[in-house]
Amino acid sequence: MTTATRDIILPAEWRDxxxxxxxxxxxxxxxxxxxxxxxAPGHIHPVIGFTAILCLAVGAGxxxxxxxxxxxxxxxxxxxxxGRPLPAGRMNRQSALHFGIALAAFAVxxxxxxxxxLSAGLLAFSIFFYAIVYTIWLKPNTPQNxxxxxxxxxxxxxxxxxxxxxxxxxxxxxLFAIIFLWTPPHFxxxxxxxxxxxxxxxxxxxxxxxxxxxxxxxxxxxxFPMAATAMLPFALAETGWVYGLxxxxxxxxxxxxxxxxxxxxxxxxxxMKPEKQLFAFSILYxxxxxxxxxxxxxxxx
Amino acid sequence: xxxxxxxxxxxxxxxxxxxxxxxxxxxxxxALVGLCILxxxxxxVKVGGAN
Numbered sequence: 001m002t003t004a005t006r007d008i009i010l011p012a013e014w015r016d017x018x019x020x021x022x023x024x025x026x027x028x029x030x031x032x033x034x035x036x037x038x039x040a041p042g043h044i045h046p047v048i049g050f051t052a053i054l055c056l057a058v059g060a061g062x063x064x065x066x067x068x069x070x071x072x073x074x075x076x077x078x079x080x081x082x083g084r085p086l087p088a089g090r091m092n093r094q095s096a097l098h099f100g101i102a103l104a105a106f107a108v109x110x111x112x113x114x115x116x117x118l119s120a121g122l123l124a125f126s127i128f129f130y131a132i133v134y135t136i137w138l139k140p141n142t143p144q145n146x147x148x149x150x151x152x153x154x155x156x157x158x159x160x161x162x163x164x165x166x167x168x169x170x171x172x173x174x175l176f177a178i179i180f181l182w183t184p185p186h187f188x189x190x191x192x193x194x195x196x197x198x199x200x201x202x203x204x205x206x207x208x209x210x211x212x213x214x215x216x217x218x219x220x221x222x223x224f225p226m227a228a229t230a231m232l233p234f235a236l237a238e239t240g241w242v243y244g245l246x247x248x249x250x251x252x253x254x255x256x257x258x259x260x261x262x263x264x265x266x267x268x269x270x271x272m273k274p275e276k277q278l279f280a281f282s283i284l285y286x287x288x289x290x291x292x293x294x295x296x297x298x299x300x301x
Numbered sequence: 302x303x304x305x306x307x308x309x310x311x312x313x314x315x316x317x318x319x320x321x322x323x324x325x326x327x328x329x330x331x332a333l334v335g336l337c338i339l340x341x342x343x344x345x346v347k348v349g350g351a352n
Binding site for chain 1: 318321325343345
């Protein structure tokens with residue numbers, strides 16, 4: 001940590017607390033949770049539905065704050081994260097910890113009282129899994145960190161579903177599996193062209209530990225079960241052709257980009273255009289897949 | 302309030318602190334009003350059995 005971090009004298013701005021919640025990550029969480037909520041059978045009062053999504057967003061914000069509390073020293077070593085409130089010295093660590101715990105308690109408590117305790121329990125577990133299991137245990141210790149840790153990001157659509165139905169059936173488990181299997185190719189594409197940054201921070205990402213060839217093999221390998229799982233809702237007749245066709249097209253593009261990554265043997269980040277394209281498309285892939293899934297389910301329900 | 306020990310801030314720093322405190326208080330105020338409305342609506346829904 002820098003001297004500026006220790007000698008902080010001014011109170012943090014509210015914008016720094018907002019930045020602590022990782023708003024961009026939160027938007028993906030809110031979106032997938034909303035899709036799970038809209039796709040679930042049954043009815044939820046709009047006020048209760050809004051409360052469920054708000055609690056999920058606040059829970060995601062808690063994860064971001066706790067993650068940045070635990071990783072302030074690592075963030076300071078990476079160019080991508082060194083401008084965050086803690087490594088930049090705009091906030092003290094205790095404030096981040098208290099903020100994260102308060103958000104988590106609020107999100108789980110309100111979810112339980114206003115929505116149902118199954119979704120509150122799932123939300124509590126996902127916060128614990130991300131902040132403790134992933135951030136403290138997996139991330140600094142194993143190159144499989146984002147594979148197992150991906151489970152934390154896969155919970156939101158299941159929680160959205162549980163908020164409506166009060167139970168968890170096969171379809172929300174499939175939604176969970178899609179995000180779980182999507183996470184490795186998505187993150188490893190980023191890890192390939194950010195290898196130097198992760199290496200400087202001492203995080204054992206797969207490209208740093210096993211090399212770029214193994215990582216590219218894994219990216220291509222994971223893309224197939226991901227694509228197959230994305231087809232399951234249609235194959236099980238849980239959706240119509242709108243989702244079915246979209247999933248086919250999106251899977252073809254994803255696999256084609258993953259194939260280009262697999263064929264690429266560049267070691268310099270500047271020559272990793274296929275990896276950057278796959279990373280960018282993977283975000284679009286998940287957004288479109290879930291949006292069309294929710295749309296299709298709303299049409300047939 | 303005045304009995305509290307505080308580091309000696311410059312006039313500029315004090316102005317920045319006051320400005321930040323005011324901004325944070327405004328955001329907290331908006332959040333609390335929003336929560337009051339939300340809790341009121343949740344109560345109406347729960348009492349009415351609309352869920």
